[in-house]
Amino acid sequence: MKAVQYRKVGAAPEVVEVPVPEPGPGQVLLKVTAAGLCHSDLAVMSWPEEQFPYPLPLTLGHEGVGTVVALGSGATDVAEGDEVAVYGPWGCGRCRKCAEGKENCCPHAAGLGIMPPGLGSPGALAEYMLVDSSRHLVPLNGLDPVQAAPLTDAGLTPYHAIRTSLPKLVPGATAVVIGVGGLGHLAVQLLRALTSVRVVALDVSAEKLELARAVGAHETVLSDGAAASRVRELTGGTGAEVVLDFVGAEATLAVAAASVATEGDVSVVGIGGGTLQVGFGGGLPFEVSASAPYWGSRRELIDVIDLARAGLVSSHVETFSIEDAPLAYERLHAGEINGRAVVLPHG
Numbered sequence: 001m002k003a004v005q006y007r008k009v010g011a012a013p014e015v016v017e018v019p020v021p022e023p024g025p026g027q028v029l030l031k032v033t034a035a036g037l038c039h040s041d042l043a044v045m046s047w048p049e050e051q052f053p054y055p056l057p058l059t060l061g062h063e064g065v066g067t068v069v070a071l072g073s074g075a076t077d078v079a080e081g082d083e084v085a086v087y088g089p090w091g092c093g094r095c096r097k098c099a100e101g102k103e104n105c106c107p108h109a110a111g112l113g114i115m116p117p118g119l120g121s122p123g124a125l126a127e128y129m130l131v132d133s134s135r136h137l138v139p140l141n142g143l144d145p146v147q148a149a150p151l152t153d154a155g156l157t158p159y160h161a162i163r164t165s166l167p168k169l170v171p172g173a174t175a176v177v178i179g180v181g182g183l184g185h186l187a188v189q190l191l192r193a194l195t196s197v198r199v200v201a202l203d204v205s206a207e208k209l210e211l212a213r214a215v216g217a218h219e220t221v222l223s224d225g226a227a228a229s230r231v232r233e234l235t236g237g238t239g240a241e242v243v244l245d246f247v248g249a250e251a252t253l254a255v256a257a258a259s260v261a262t263e264g265d266v267s268v269v270g271i272g273g274g275t276l277q278v279g280f281g282g283g284l285p286f287e288v289s290a291s292a293p294y295w296g297s298r299r300e301l302i303d304v305i306d307l308a309r310a311g312l313v314s315s316h317v318e319t320f321s322i323e324d325a326p327l328a329y330e331r332l333h334a335g336e337i338n339g340r341a342v343v344l345p346h347g
């Protein structure tokens with residue numbers, strides 16, 4: 001089968017021929033129908049050799065959707081032909097966090113060598129993929145696989161961040177979304193679906209700001225040195241109750257810190273290498289809570305898929321063949337993907 005692999009640190013990903021894997025005990029084999037490309041893959045491919053945490057070659061792709069085609073011995077709860085989305089942040093399955101479906105918070109996964117597909121384990125950018133347990137599979141219940149693939153991360157991650165801040169997202173409040181890419185364009189829609197706040201979207205690209213407006217942002221602001229004062233102006237000087245930063249660079253974190261209101265939340269979702277200073281003298285207004293959320297829970301993925309089935313959120317996608325996946329990564333790197341790039345391994 002064809003698979004998109006990162007084979008050598010510093011080299012571009014390649015489409016290669018590898019054997020179709022066979023499901024071992026408890027595992028499920030999926031025929032991949034759609035797989036999304038995330039900016040985190042570009043971060044992984046930028047890490048230096050000394051710090052590279054995963055075995056190579058690595059089949060990329062941590063946003064996967066597919067059809068069940070084979071079950072390993074003892075695998076239950078799914079049947080051949082089922083259309084499912086893959087919950088990616090696999091945990092130990094036994095601890096308190098995992099019992100709550102919060103496998104993204106499992107404290108044992110790393111120690112046990114359990115790694116998410118595409119981020120250590122073979123991922124979804126292939127014609128077939130293995131899933132370690134049927135508990136990682138969420139039924140699509142008729143949702144289009146191309147729509148569903150981005151929801152497993154680009155939808156789930158902002159949903160998790162927004163849910164955490166819901167008590168502050170009251171009517172009359174303002175939420176700022178910094179970076180309206182794969183995650184950001186779904187964040188705007190999730191804010192509109194879950195709350196009645198005013199949504200202000202920031203990006204460096206006019207095309208992305210146009211998408212932000214098309215998917216429900218009330219205001220769009222060019223992300224430059226004047227962005228924070230524009231947010232303050234739009235909020236009558238008080239700032240925004242919630243700021244979600246989907247870039248996470250020094251520059252955007254400075255905008256986040258200068259845009260957030262007293263008692264507000266700053267959610268640093270982007271892994272752009274910046275850090276936020278918390279503590280007196282750090283530049284944040286009093287009583288601000290800052291967090292760096294990671295992916296989301298299994299239950300939250302079920303919620304996001306239901307929101308999409310109800311027509312409340314939809315992924316804006318550009319589709320690619322598996323042969324063109326390396327090109328899609330190049331375009332993502334150049335900032336040329338509006339919404340999410342989704343690969344269809346079987347055309």
Ligand code: NAD
Binds near residue numbers: 339
């Ligand atoms: P993307 O490339 O699709 O979108 C990024 C957007 O940010 C683009 O629209 C780009 O124009 C915009 N942008 C760049 N610089 C900007 C600036 N200075 N001000 C405002 N906007 C700017 O990326 P994505 O796949 O949506 O991922 C977003 C970030 O979230 C990445 O850093 C990714 O690694 C990270 N991520 C984190 C988690 C997590 O669990 N915390 C999960 C998924 C992705």
Ligand code: ZN
Binds near residue numbers: 040
């Ligand atoms: Zn991701």
Ligand code: ZN
Binds near residue numbers: 091092094095096106
């Ligand atoms: Zn666990």
